[in-house]
Amino acid sequence: MSRLSEIQKHLFGAGLFVAAMALVPLFVSERYILGEVIVFMLWASVATQWNVLTGHAGVFSLGQMLFFGIGAYAVGMAANYFDISPWVSMPVGAVLAAVAAFFIGIACLRLGSAYVALLTFAIVFMVSTLIITDANCFTLKGGFCQPLFGGGNGFSGFEDFGFRKLLKGNWIFGNYFVVLASLSISLVASIVVIHGRLGLAFRALHDSALYAASRGLNRTRFRVTAFVITAFFTGLAGAVHATHFRFAGPSLFEMPTLVFILAMVIVGGLRSTWGPIFGAMAMMLLVEVAKGMGDVRNTVVGVVLVLFVLLLPKGIAGGTVGAIRALHQKLRGPKEKQSQAHPTVVQTESAH
Numbered sequence: 628m629s630r631l632s633e634i635q636k637h638l639f640g641a642g643l644f645v646a647a648m649a650l651v652p653l654f655v656s657e658r659y660i661l662g663e664v665i666v667f668m669l670w671a672s673v674a675t676q677w678n679v680l681t682g683h684a685g686v687f688s689l690g691q692m693l694f695f696g697i698g699a700y701a702v703g704m705a706a707n708y709f710d711i712s713p714w715v716s717m718p719v720g721a722v723l724a725a726v727a728a729f730f731i732g733i734a735c736l737r738l739g740s741a742y743v744a745l746l747t748f749a750i751v752f753m754v755s756t757l758i759i760t761d762a763n764c765f766t767l768k769g770g771f772c773q774p775l776f777g778g779g780n781g782f783s784g785f786e787d788f789g790f791r792k793l794l795k796g797n798w799i800f801g802n803y804f805v806v807l808a809s810l811s812i813s814l815v816a817s818i819v820v821i822h823g824r825l826g827l828a829f830r831a832l833h834d835s836a837l838y839a840a841s842r843g844l845n846r847t848r849f850r851v852t853a854f855v856i857t858a859f860f861t862g863l864a865g866a867v868h869a870t871h872f873r874f875a876g877p878s879l880f881e882m883p884t885l886v887f888i889l890a891m892v893i894v895g896g897l898r899s900t901w902g903p904i905f906g907a908m909a910m911m912l913l914v915e916v917a918k919g920m921g922d923v924r925n926t927v928v929g930v931v932l933v934l935f936v937l938l939l940p941k942g943i944a945g946g947t948v949g950a951i952r953a954l955h956q957k958l959r960g961p962k963e964k965q966s967q968a969h970p971t972v973v974q975t976e977s978a979h
Contacts, residue, residue: 671908673695675817688854703783713870731854788801887928
């Protein structure tokens with residue numbers, strides 16, 4: 628039997644992970660805990676795609692929450708203005724996020740990493756400011772004037788996945804499996820990209836951009852491709868988030884949210900496959916522990932981020948792999964010494 632390829636190993640691991648997550652509702656029935664696991668899966672989806680973009684494609688973008696917001700607003704606006712079901716608007720939101728990423732990528736990704744980060748952050752800040760400060764009356768909602776993009780309040784109270792009618796009090800179980808499905812799709816897509824031909828091109832460009840270009844690899848084209856792919860799945864996560872919480876508003880663009888997701892990527896480990904999942908778990912546990920600290924919670928997240936950058940730059944995934952390799956080499960050491968000493972004994976005996 629031939630050995631499994633790298634991509635097959637990771638896909639098998641993804642299958643085990645999804646199966647384990649699918650079993651959680653069988654053992655946990657408390658709504659609060661299931662709600663926290665749902666939030667973990669939503670943020671893990673975003674962190675996974677951000678890791679593909681920054682860790683593997685080498686695009687240091689701070690605009691991922693814009694694509695997340697586009698997916699969320701697509702659901703909120705479609706429900707508010709046209710009474711369209713989220714099942715229709717969710718994929719539309721993902722496509723709109725990908726289209727926006729294409730045009731932003733064409734404009735930004737020819738520049739250096741620092742300028743890409745600044746420009747993408749500026750675009751997010753500009754969009755957020757325009758939404759919050761928009762006071763023009765677009766329509767009347769419940770006797771009150773509502774701006775086109777909902778203003779500072781955004782959109783809320785629209786239709787969700789529909790499980791409240793189907794499952795009544797157990798609606799959260801239906802939502803749980805929809806969110807798990809979106810995470811599964813995002814995770815499988817990231818594995819295919821990282822360990823497929825695109826990932827090979829990313830590694831070649833990372834190791835030697837000049838040599839890769841001489842072999843016909845167009846750096847800008849591959850970066851734009853990664854930008855669009857990750858934006859699609861980030862937008863899908865945003866659409867699922869909006870549908871689950873029945874809310875889409877400018878708070879999605881806030882700096883603490885961006886830093887929180889970025890911390891998941893850094894803490895888990897950049898340029899890894901499973902790092903964002905580990906990072907999301909770690910940061911969700913940290914936030915849960917620090918829940919009673921109020922605004923200090925954001926400071927704790929920042930401190931943890933700085934500590935990992937300085938002390939464990941490869942994150943949980945990189946540190947774990949390094950520790951396993953070191954242990955393996957340590958265990959192999961005595962065996963190698965014994966194997967090297969054995970031929971000497973044989974030679975001595977033959978001489979006599």
